[in-house]
Amino acid sequence: MTTGDAAKFLAGSPERRRLLTSLSADPATPADLAETLDVSRRSVQRHLKDLVDRGWATKTDGRYESTTTGELVVEEHATYLDALDRIDAFGPFFRHLPDSDHTPELRWLRDATLRTATEQHPQAPVEFYVERVRAFDGDRVRMIAPVLSRLFHRAHADLAFDGVHTDLVLSASTIAAARDLNPTEFDVVTSVDVLTVYEYPDEVGFGLTLGDDRLLMAAYDGDGPLRACIESTDPDCYQWAERLFERYVEQSTTIDSPFSVPFPRRK
Template identity: 30%
Template sequence: MDTALEEIEFLALSANRVQVLNALREERRTRRELVERTGASQPTLGRILRDFTERHWIERDGDAYAATATGRLVAAEFTDLLETLETEGKLRTVMQWLPTEEMGFDLRHLSDATITTPSQTRPGAPVQRVLELLERAERVRIFSYAFNEQSLDVIRRRTVEEGQTFRGVFSPAAVDALAHDSALRSRLRELTGDESAEIRLYDGEIPLAVTITDGVAHLFLRDENGLLRAAIDSENPEVVAWAEERFERYWEESSPLDSEELE
């Protein structure tokens, strides 16, 4: 293990080494091409090529260099490790609120995610993020334990007036909270009366608040006291597929909302 750790350290201590090995993993390249691609100086590049040759990670191929089978293996695995650590670093600030037990996908798929957290100047930033997604979406699907006023307003306007299609699955408590307010009840009734919208009630626990807008999956993150701490959204196909599968499951197991239930 010590030898393997030494090799990891050897690569990790030099971004130039990683760049050169990855460049040669892709295709054979001349020294000039490697300098142009990595920005490494000629002396630095010479040392790197010598060290890689001694390890049998690369081989000379005429006037160029190419990665060997073991070189490609090392480059691929080290790149995976870097990407994993980059993703972990990105998620670290919100990890304590991520409902990982409910998320049926590899967390590495969140490497492209947009994380939105409240700040002193923008305390409502997580909600504003989902509103932005709702504003430009043509198709919206939601499964959630809550349905906030801002989202209802945007979805009602975009659906009733602008042709957005909407399907939502909510817990009865989420709809009851809206129905108790006469103004919100009126907006909800108008939404459910539109042919482009359908709302269903799920008679059970919905532990997540997920919005799918076209090709984006958005998730609210709350703490153990229910306080909104962050929002995370991703266009990764695996994350979106998970959200869509989860939505369809709730949809099939729910019943249509009767407008009379809003009274």
């Protein structure tokens, strides 16, 4: 029996999956299984014979139970189906990420919150991002951004007024565009003592914001709009995101401002 054959066998009938799952919980007779699963007795008998032939179940005194192999099949198949469901649910997020190196593992997203742009609510992920950033605790935020958006400025300015320091990674092209648009404003913004700007040499194709215990990750389409945003507090996901941030910082150059300005704090 090949792996492909086993997968086809399970995929070929929902009744087989339900039967094997039931046997992994409790041994049962064919009559019990037919009643519990609302499946004909004939179908149950046929499927049980197949499960026994594959070594996934055994029969003792008229009762069937799953083998260790059968239990492993149930567990791994459930994991596989769960992964497919998660891929589908987070599809609007995954499809706009640059590549697999910038994609968190599926298991880390089990309890993550996702917001996506829709035709009826195109600003949903932006509003979600702003709302969650304002809920950040701590005295430091680390951020990678593909664009400079005034939609985010107010939320991050509120953090700055509270004395929160932001480490911000921007692409060289984004920094050049900001300088060209308003050189004085750029110098003033980069001079405040609650902001450190890093210039990354290549384009940045995603957004990442790290608070003390949670992260926000943003996926943009090719034209710039934010298409999806997730929030996660999973420790493994957070550590992965920290490593990703540090990798970008290591390849970046700190922007030195011509002067230093203390940012006003709230009293």
